[in-house]
Amino acid sequence: MQKKISTQTLNFSLLCLSACICQSLYAETETSSNVVLPTLKIEATRTDTSWLNTPASVYRVEQNKNQNNLGVNLTETLKGVPGLQLNNRENYAQDLQISMRGFGARSTFGVRGIRLYVDGIPATMPDGQGQTSNIDLSSLDHIEVLGGPFSSLYGNSSGGTVLTTTKQGEGRDSIELGYSTGSHNKNRGDIILQGGSDKAGEPSYVVSTSYFDTDGYRDHSEANKTLSNAKLTWDLNDGSKINWMINHVDITANDPGGLNYSDWKKDPKQVVANVTKYNARKDIKQTQTGVNWTKPLNEKNEIYVMGYAGQREVTQFQSTPEMSQIKDPINEQKKPYQAGGVIDFDRSYYGLDLRWTGKDLLPNTRFSAGLAFDYMDEDRQGYNNFTATENGVKGELRRNERNTLWDLDPYLQASWNFLPSWTLDAGLRYSNVHYKTKDFYVVGKNLDNSGKTDYDKFLPSAALSWKITDSLSAYASYAKGFETPTFTEMAYSPAGESQDNNLDLNPSESDNYEIGVKSQNVLGNFTASAFESKTKNDIVSAGSIDGRSTFRNADKTLRQGFEFSWDKNLWRDLTAQLTYSFIDATFDANIPAENGVDEVKKGTFIPGIAKNQAYFALGWLPETGFNAGIDMRYMDKIYVKDNHSTNQDIAPDYILVSANIGYIWKNDDWKVRTYARVDNLFDENYVGSVIVNESNSRYFEPADGINWSAGLSVTKAF
Template sequence: MALNYKKIPLYLSAIICAWSIPVDAFAANQPHTLPLEIIDVTASRLPRELYNTPAAVTLVDGQREFQLQEALQLDEALQFVPGVYFQNRYNFAQNLRISIRGFGSRAPFGVRGMQLQVDNIPYTLPDGQTQVDDIELNGIDQLHVTRGAATVQYGNGAGGAINISTKNGETFKGVTLNLDIGSDDLYKLNAQAGTSNNTGSAYISASHLNFNGYREQSQVEKTTLRGKFIWNINDSKTLTVITSLMDMPTSEDPGGLTRTQVNEDRRQATFMAKRLDSGQQVEQQTLGLTLRDSSFENTQWMINLFATHRDFEQQLPFPGSSLIAYDRWFYGSSFEITQDLRANKRPIRHTSGIEIRKQEDDRQRFSVSPNAEITRQTVDELQEARSMSAFSIVDWHLNDAVILTTGVRYDDLKMSIDAHLAQSGVGSGQRNYHEWNGNLGLSYRLGLRHQWYANLATSYESPTFTEFANPQGAGFNPFLKPQDSLSRELGIRGELSDIQYDITLFATKVTDEIIPYEIDGLRFFENAGKTDRKGLELAFEWQLNEQWQWRNALTLARYQFDNFTPLSGDNVNGNRMPGLPRQQWVSQINWQYNKWRIELESSYTGRFYAENSNDTQIKQNWLFNTRASYSLSPSVSIKAGIRNLFSKDYFANVRINANANRDVSQRGYFEPAPERNLYFGLSAKF
């Protein structure tokens, strides 16, 4: 029997974890070396210092990144994270598309292939889909990005992970008002307030955005509110309550243009997008509770409860079965415990936990005529996904410099559809997946501020509900299964005087890649391919002196189909995966003196392709941005910025594999980005 490579780190992790279990718990009272600085648990679910972490993890100061920008989308905070690529910044109906080392690149909209959490509340559904439209960007404090496989920590679809921590009333005190205006009728108002005392703290951030957009049919109006309330029950227990509200009554979709349409008028929307008034309306409410306890010596535990309700309606920019509505509940709970123990006189730290999550979508779909009239209902079904998981991560300090990390996770994922209408495509059915995954990491510390690390990890990504359509008739596709990956990393990071560096080599093999294909204009999915992803990631920051700083993020990567045999018969073996450039480089010069702060930024994106066949090439581009702020007083400051300084033509989004039933020249791949655009801001603190 052939060896399943996915099981390699799982077997090794299980053996080492089991061998380390019979430790002398009483010896935990003995003094031992602990890291002086630790990453918050949101980074890897096991609190540890950065230079003891055997994985490609990037820490981002959200307040710094958003300070001089408009805070429109999450990409503003993550542009200096190598290995991460963004599209769709200006189409709020389709949402920001994020990919990490190629995971998430095949998503036609939104986020797939990675996990996202905000203040321990999961934003990724059990079926692997993620929405980011209700994140209150002005309230972000820190972001921790895991750039490689994170399934052991987070489960399904974790080719990477983004963990966001928001501000609290202990670190943010007083009241601040922020006003931004800009090109294309940009208007955004944000208010923040924070306070604290001996019993706890409170923080609230609220924003209202109104933006007409660069193109026709691209207006968005959105209001968000987020509250974070921390109650210090006693010296060892805290209860955190999170509330989040979003109302987005307008979010228009201009559709994708052909090359001919782009050349005629970059600002235009498609005819059908305007005729059908395509776009979406969304309301969402979230409540989260987190109880932390550290009353037991060398032991901390946490219980987390959350519930999210989302009411959604969207008209897609084409006639047919294109009006979508659903009422969603997403809720769950988790328990995890972290302990510091000893084995063979060496420290051991572990985090273990269990999770349960449930997704319930009451989903409707309607057919719409070219005259924007609803002709019939095509979908009426209840979609349910339930995941139950258990995981354990162990850090074993072999000596003062070397740490061995092992992790094991089991996921029980159940997905079912109860269809109330007879239809082709996805009908009633159920699928169950039982997934074991593991990771194995090694960290070698070179002094206080340098580290080598290596990491081997597996991950999986299940099909989403919309990918279960059965080409042989109604019901679930009985042959579609999750795609699996094996990820390898080798990295070094550290500090040299005024220089910080992070260099990572990665290689990922994905098998049973889920690929779309079409039959008579209908889209189905199959496990048709293998992909090979290899690359180099570099982050570099140099504090030249007190006034000048130089920042860089470079990604050199090859994403290609290794063995791809789609039912269409097209031979794409060796082709590059669409939507992913081989080169990305973002560089920024900062100057700060007295009351002034000025940034000049350049970004290079290499060429890439719009479809699997690599027929349509998207050319490389250079973009330049600049921004500045000036403090009028200790409590009042102004800012201004110019995006696309030299007014270059480029695309904010390319709709991957769109309109595959058309001739290549007639496919609506392209969503043009704005030319030179400006914004101004005022901030006042009371």
């Protein structure tokens, strides 16, 4: 039955693509020869092609079209990207929940399965664990989201790739002061200094710093965040370009945790008693810097060098109760392999990326060859979150280890325009990740759990594209995907007290296929694609209890789907955007019961993934004067655990409506911008994100009801 359903889904997608091609061909005949449409360059695929001729699902979001908001996290900017599921936990201690075509949906915190980059610097560690907290929206220029097979060009854990780019200083020196406020006592102030350069060797610059605090939507969800970002750019006489970036983020946030279904329905703002008893919270400090240099050697050869280094410190107090940390509460006997309720680590990391590109060394060809190196060194401790007299403080040491991991990935890319309208793109990357942990906490029944393991895989990719007309193209692509477990996912074993680490967890391997069509004409920019991903040893949740999230491998999983997007400048400054995503993500083989975790039947839908998503936005966006916008987002229901049987195993579907207005005034020296917005206009009671397979049934992280924000910024040029 499953094969029949999958075949029908794929046939339906192909039928839709055929219809779309016909529509685009018709539109082409109506296009005036005098109409000149803008060319949008894409950087994510490293092929130096326009959006129309890039054989991949790639989307570019301009930040200057997303300024009527607080500017705190990516949910305000990355709206309506097909295939991208971006959930706001309303929890500044746990970051956003991001998945792409179902990859990364298992994450209980941070980002998994998707590669993140900030100005070319990885925001994802070599093991595939990433975070978005250091992305500065105040100085952001644009974001590119790359999905589908082409993401494998970035190696391990690249079910999708998100690349953010800070704007480059330009024009006269200027200073911008801004302040925004909103519901739940949200306050954000920022200052931006920027300026361009007319002389080679003198840098243009952007320096931004902001402070944000809030009482939070839920109880015990207060947070404050300081974020600073700087970018210097040198354009030199020899045609080379140097970018130097430095970034610092400091976050202190309380953690409200999840709720069960009945508690969410009764009062979504509440928290469970242990959250306040142990004062669940997280402190994060991170500083990183990097430089990239692009230099043309001659008309045909170019080199690119990128290096970075950073430091990240995290202290997290969980709501884990005492009885889960000690085996006998009366005699306070230690429970073996329990790491306590406090996570404390200090991580340093650095890396290098070297790349050569050759153009037209052979007729109509482009070659790239590179080598990427990443390294992480982490000292990690665990403590009880109580003492004899006080809760929510560091108590007795329960874990002490040093973790190191590194990768060294060589890669090749080639693009051959072998016929005037046909291009073949191919790539090969050897992804290899090396883990090592040294256990210094060998006490009582806690045996030495030191160990090491290596993962490696060749990742080939290929894409064939056809330029049907100047405004219409089609493509088909394939790539092998590879995702290793993160250190966090290997930290705890589903076996419980009999073992500490989970180094036997296997990496997942996937075969990814995609066909697509793109069109750019007087009817707008249009894309449609159908995809299929077959995965072996998919890393899935094995339960989460008392702060210990465990994982296991699923023999086979299957993801099939269809994506559509359209945007157009309708009239003067009136723009519209419409996107739709469908994904059928299922376990494609039984997962046997093991270590107290229930069996999962073949055909069961993978939790954490919405089958349908849709987005529509309408905006009036002139450069100056009055502006306004309205958008609607539909999210289908989301299952919260593997074996779902009742409504209490489901986060219901919802529709959100948001509206904003603003005004921009400027002359040669001054610019004033104001805005006001209302989100969740009809006060929908919905779940922002879910904690998959949470063993206490506290799956649900409630989202805010109707809420508002407003702001003012003033810019002075000198």
